[in-house]
Amino acid sequence: MIWLTWRQFRTQALIGAAVTVAVAAVFLATRGSLLALARDMGYTGCTADCDKLAQQFARQAQSQIYGRLLFNGDALLFLLPALIGLFWGAPLVARELETGTHRLVWNQTVSRGRWLAVKLGAIGLATVAVAGLLSWAITAWASPLDKANGWIVPETFTARGVVPIGYAAFAFMAGVTIGMLMRRTVPAMAVTLVVVAAAMALSIVVLRPHLVAQSTYTGALTADKVGGISLSINDPARRIRVEASAPVNNAWVLSNDVVTAAGAPWAGPYDPAKCGPQAPSGPQSCEQWIASQNLKQKVIYLGPEKFWPLQWRELGVFLVVSALLAAFCFWWIRRRVA
Amino acid sequence: MTMTSAVVTEGLTKRYGRRTALSDCTLDIPAGHVVGLVGPNGAGKSTLLQMICGLLQPTAGRLTVLGGDPISGSPRIGFVAQDTPVYAGLTVEDHLRLGAHLNPSWDDELAHHRLEGLDFDPRQKAGKLSGGQRAQLALTVAVAKRPDLLLLDEPVAALDPLARREFLQGLMEYVAESGTSVVMSSHLVADLERVCDYLIVLVKSRVRVTGEVEELLASHHLITGARIDPAKLGPGRQVIQARHTDVQSTLVVRSTAPIEDPAFSVDGIDLEDLVLAYMTEAAESGRDRVLEKQR
Amino acid sequence: MIEFHLDARSGVAPYMQLIRQVRHAMRLGLLKEGDRLPTVKDVVARVAINPNTVLKAYRELEYEGLVKPRPGLGTFVTRTLGGESELAAHEPLRRDLDGWLAKARDAGLGDESIEALFADTFRQFSEERAGRAGRRG
Numbered sequence: 001m002i003w004l005t006w007r008q009f010r011t012q013a014l015i016g017a018a019v020t021v022a023v024a025a026v027f028l029a030t031r032g033s034l035l036a037l038a039r040d041m042g043y044t045g046c047t048a049d050c051d052k053l054a055q056q057f058a059r060q061a062q063s064q065i066y067g068r069l070l071f072n073g074d075a076l077l078f079l080l081p082a083l084i085g086l087f088w089g090a091p092l093v094a095r096e097l098e099t100g101t102h103r104l105v106w107n108q109t110v111s112r113g114r115w116l117a118v119k120l121g122a123i124g125l126a127t128v129a130v131a132g133l134l135s136w137a138i139t140a141w142a143s144p145l146d147k148a149n150g151w152i153v154p155e156t157f158t159a160r161g162v163v164p165i166g167y168a169a170f171a172f173m174a175g176v177t178i179g180m181l182m183r184r185t186v187p188a189m190a191v192t193l194v195v196v197a198a199a200m201a202l203s204i205v206v207l208r209p210h211l212v213a214q215s216t217y218t219g220a221l222t223a224d225k226v227g228g229i230s231l232s233i234n235d236p237a238r239r240i241r242v243e244a245s246a247p248v249n250n251a252w253v254l255s256n257d258v259v260t261a262a263g264a265p266w267a268g269p270y271d272p273a274k275c276g277p278q279a280p281s282g283p284q285s286c287e288q289w290i291a292s293q294n295l296k297q298k299v300i301y302l303g304p305e306k307f308w309p310l311q312w313r314e315l316g317v318f319l320v321v322s323a324l325l326a327a328f329c330f331w332w333i334r335r336r337v338a
Numbered sequence: 339m340t341m342t343s344a345v346v347t348e349g350l351t352k353r354y355g356r357r358t359a360l361s362d363c364t365l366d367i368p369a370g371h372v373v374g375l376v377g378p379n380g381a382g383k384s385t386l387l388q389m390i391c392g393l394l395q396p397t398a399g400r401l402t403v404l405g406g407d408p409i410s411g412s413p414r415i416g417f418v419a420q421d422t423p424v425y426a427g428l429t430v431e432d433h434l435r436l437g438a439h440l441n442p443s444w445d446d447e448l449a450h451h452r453l454e455g456l457d458f459d460p461r462q463k464a465g466k467l468s469g470g471q472r473a474q475l476a477l478t479v480a481v482a483k484r485p486d487l488l489l490l491d492e493p494v495a496a497l498d499p500l501a502r503r504e505f506l507q508g509l510m511e512y513v514a515e516s517g518t519s520v521v522m523s524s525h526l527v528a529d530l531e532r533v534c535d536y537l538i539v540l541v542k543s544r545v546r547v548t549g550e551v552e553e554l555l556a557s558h559h560l561i562t563g564a565r566i567d568p569a570k571l572g573p574g575r576q577v578i579q580a581r582h583t584d585v586q587s588t589l590v591v592r593s594t595a596p597i598e599d600p601a602f603s604v605d606g607i608d609l610e611d612l613v614l615a616y617m618t619e620a621a622e623s624g625r626d627r628v629l630e631k632q633r
Numbered sequence: 634m635i636e637f638h639l640d641a642r643s644g645v646a647p648y649m650q651l652i653r654q655v656r657h658a659m660r661l662g663l664l665k666e667g668d669r670l671p672t673v674k675d676v677v678a679r680v681a682i683n684p685n686t687v688l689k690a691y692r693e694l695e696y697e698g699l700v701k702p703r704p705g706l707g708t709f710v711t712r713t714l715g716g717e718s719e720l721a722a723h724e725p726l727r728r729d730l731d732g733w734l735a736k737a738r739d740a741g742l743g744d745e746s747i748e749a750l751f752a753d754t755f756r757q758f759s760e761e762r763a764g765r766a767g768r769r770g
Contacts, residue, residue: 003439007432008425100423104476107391107417108440109483112410334410335395372683503681510677514684532641532682608644 001110001118009123012088016130024137027073031141034066038144051249054148061145070145073138077159080134081171082196084127089175090188092119093333097183112333120326124172131168135161150250152304154204157252161311166318171196173325180329203314209254211313212306217248217299221258223291229283231268233276238269242290244297251301259298266295343402344369344487344519345390350399352385359385361543362399367521367536369487372513374534374551375523376613382543383523384420387489390521391417404486413443416480420491422473426465430458433479441483449482452508470501474508481512490522494529506533527610539613541620551609558612561589563602579615590615634671635663637680647682649759651690659699659714670700670708 006013038044043057061067093116096102106112139146139160151160158164174195179188219225221244228243242258260266272278275286302310345367352360360382367373375383388394390403392410401408403415424433430453438444453460456474464475473493480488490509494502510533513520524530530537537554539546547554558578565587568577575597579590590607591597597604607615635658637651645653658664671679673687691708694700702708737747 001440004436007428007435099426100419100421101425103388103393103417103419104423104425104479105436105440106393106410107415107419107480108411108437109413109442110411110440115411371685506681507678510681510684511674514674514677514687528641532639532647535683535685 001114002122004105005118005122009126013126016088016126020130020133023073023076023134027069027137027141030066030069034061034141034144037061037064037066043148044144058145058148066145070142073142074155074159077131077135077138077164078200080131080164081167081200082193084130084168085171085175085192085196086189088123088127089172090179090192091185092123092176092179093329094179094183094185094188097180098185113330116330116333120173120176120329124169127168127172128165131165132162135159135164150252150304152250152252152302152307152310154208154252157208157307157310158200158204161307162315163311163318166315166322167196167200169322170199170318170325173322173329174199177325177329180332203318207317208310208314209302211317212302212310214254214300215248215251215303217246217297217301219247219297221291221295221297223284223287225297226287226290229275229286229290231270231275233272238272240268240270240275242295246297246299246301248299248301248303251303253299253301255298255300257298259296261294261296263296263298266293342369343367344371344373344404345521346400346402348400350386350389350401351397352382352389352394353397358543360389363540363545365538365545365548367519367538369519370517371519371536371550372510372534373519373521373536373538374530375521375538375540376525376527376530377523377540377546378525378617380542381540383540384491386540387417387491387521387523390487391415391489393417413441413483414486416483416485416488418473418476418480418488418490418493421496422469422476422493424464424467424472424475427463429461429463430467430475431460433464433475434460434482437479437482443484445482445484448484449478452478452482456504456508468501470497470504473497473501473505477505477508481516481518484516485518488518488520490520492523492525495524495526502529509533527613531609537609537613539616541617544620546616546620554612555606555609557592557594558607558615559591559593559597560605560607560611561587561591561597561602562605563587579619634669636671637676639680639682648686648690648693651676651687652693655690655694655699656714659710659712662713664710666710666713668710669706670710672707 035044037060038057041053041057041060043050043053046053062070093102096105105115142151142156142160146156146160149156151157158167171192175188175192178192178195179185182188182191221242225244225247226242227245229240230243231238231240244256244258246253246256258266270276270286271289273280274289279285343366345365347363347365350360350363350365351358363382363386375386377383385394389396389401390408392408392412392415403412425436428436434446434449434453437449438446453475456471458471458475464472467475477490477493480490494505497505506529509520509522512518522530522534531551535551536549537551538548563586565582565585566589568580568587568589571577571589571591574593574595576592577589578592581588590612635654637654639647639650643650655664655670664670670691673684673691676682676687677684691700691702695702695708699710699712700708701711734747737750742750
């Protein structure tokens with residue numbers, strides 16, 4: 001059975017291995033020079049003014065080839081689960097059912113359980129290996145940039161550490177399950193794509209913020225913290241929206257609100273004499289008026305130190321879901337399929 | 339059930355929602371025979387074969403295969419599915435390796451000997467084979483496993499006459515040397531007539547008649563005579579099919595005792611006409627008549 | 634080694650056809666005493682018929698005393714049916730046949746009718762002898 005699995009998966013495995021090795025090689029090759037750049041710009045081992053140095057380094061790296069590499073690396077890891085689900089997962093059972101070869105192979109001396117177990121085990125292992133190696137290579141390469149830019153924000157977090165392994169394993173099992181239920185390869189690929197994208201999006205928006213304890217910052221809203229102000233002069237309720245930059249570094253901001261001293265969200269009414277086109281001294285009078293209102297800024301966020309706990313927990317969730325899908329597949333394939 | 343039964347079923351039924359593929363089938367298929375399973379398309383032949391090899395689960399009734407429950411992936415059953423599926427991307431040799439790796443009872447010498455005799459290029463991709471070659475490859479994989487029971491689902495339906503003949507030659511050669519039980523389905527009676535010694539007729543999901551071919555041919559007669567009411571033929575004579583003109587009746591009658599009645603001209607009937615009689619009778623009459631040979 | 638063939642449309646039972654072909658070959662001198670008949674496996678590999686059919690034919694030939702199986706070696710012919718000498722030994726039968734043919738002609742039967750009458754009577758005679766009445770298939 002192992003021979004058969006290899007023989008059927010051979011081309012795919014070689015493509016996967018080639019891509020993984022090539023990508024890892026590219027990133028490992030440029031790692032040295034990226035570290036050199038960080039050192040030369042004084043960012044590495046900085047003792048003072050580190051935020052400014054970080055920004056300068058990041059901007060410089062972005063303008064050079066590292067910007068493109070970073071973008072492509074992130075994109076690859078974002079797309080990897082879908083690719084694995086579509087090309088390794090969906091056809092696994094669907095293709096056999098579609099071409100009728102299940103009537104050939106399931107009449108050899110092998111139980112359907114063993115057939116599925118070897119296939120899932122071998123290709124699942126390949127999935128974990130590819131996702132793990134690619135993620136490791138890119139995470140290691142990007143570490144100076146991640147230290148400068150922060151790595152807990154969704155655009156980066158999703159393409160770092162161990163979470164891509166969880167997504168890839170889930171996408172693989174989802175593809176297998178959908179293919180087994182739909183019995184047709186191409187429609188199964190389409191549905192798998194939608195399901196994987198939706199699962200990743202849902203995880204980021206709904207699940208991830210709640211997997212670790214969230215941090216809250218509450219501080220007085222002073223005039224210098226006020227950023228953007230937006231209001232409508234025609235609004236009878238005279239609502240005003242104030243934006244203030246969050247004083248948390250390299251964090252993932254989940255919510256950033258202006259609240260009253262009691263903690264309730266504040267949205268005006270504004271004083272038209274101080275804010276708006278009729279205000280005498282422009283936007284500064286509005287800012288000072290706002291500052292005089294005794295308001296607070298409440299920021300709910302996840303800081304960069306939460307990276308690894310969050311990674312392991314999200315990985316855990318997706319591995320559990322993958323295991324449940326696998327169990328379902330074993331049950332279904334023995335009872336329902338012909 | 340006797341020790342020499344390959345398959346025993348009792349009230350076997352398979353339903354897909356509202357559609358019934360197989361209805362209340364009771365069979366005792368003897369071992370050591372080449373059994374022909376004949377009937378029109380959609381009669382339930384594939385369904386029955388796939389239940390025997392464990393690809394489908396029955397909805398109701400009992401099924402015993404080689405003395406035990408049917409299992410998927412049995413070491414003792416070989417199956418050649420309709421349209422003889424093969425792995426298009428794998429070579430001929432790969433298919434034999436597949437068989438060798440997945441079957442402890444694999445006879446590699448037999449497999450290679452068969453394919454050499456058929457002039458196969460082992461490195462040819464199976465997707466590039468002709469229909470006849472695919473059928474031979476599928477048959478080779480099935481027989482090299484040395485099964486006790488070989489199931490063939492319309493193996494020659496899509497083949498040209500030469501390929502069909504070669505397939506049956508190969509099959510009979512294997513049966514001659516191994517004595518394996520074979521159940522072969524077809525909607526062409528002519529092929530079955532050469533090779534089968536036991537017959538099951540399946541029409542519209544029901545079994546119509548079963549029995550040893552020799553016995554069936556001996557007990558069915560074509561009677562022609564003056565117009566007569568079939569009910570008046572007398573005891574021990576079962577009318578399978580009746581056709582009347584205004585003056586004449588032609589009946590297909592089943593009777594174990596010979597019919598020596600001067601009022602009729604009595605003739606034998608060949609297998610094709612026998613099957614046709616049951617098939618047309620099943621199509622025309624609303625009643626489902628289930629006939630069995632008592633073994 | 635002789636080869637068999639099957640006429641699927643002849644209306645004669647397959648095993649019967651094999652028996653006749655063996656007898657015919659013996660009569661023509663193609664099979665002599667001590668010659669081996671093809672194995673069951675070789676026959677069905679050529680003719681694509683059920684092996685039991687061949688076994689039945691060989692058993693019937695053994696019953697008629699024409700062949701004898703030797704375990705492990707094959708089935709061997711036990712007699713030689715000569716051509717001329719065989720027929721010559723049945724001169725009285727030939728004369729009877731001549732007389733019958735003359736009578737048939739006098740009754741007004743043409744060639745085809747005579748052949749048909751003979752074939753039909755012969756067939757019924759053989760089948761009755763083999764214990765199966767009224768069967769054609």
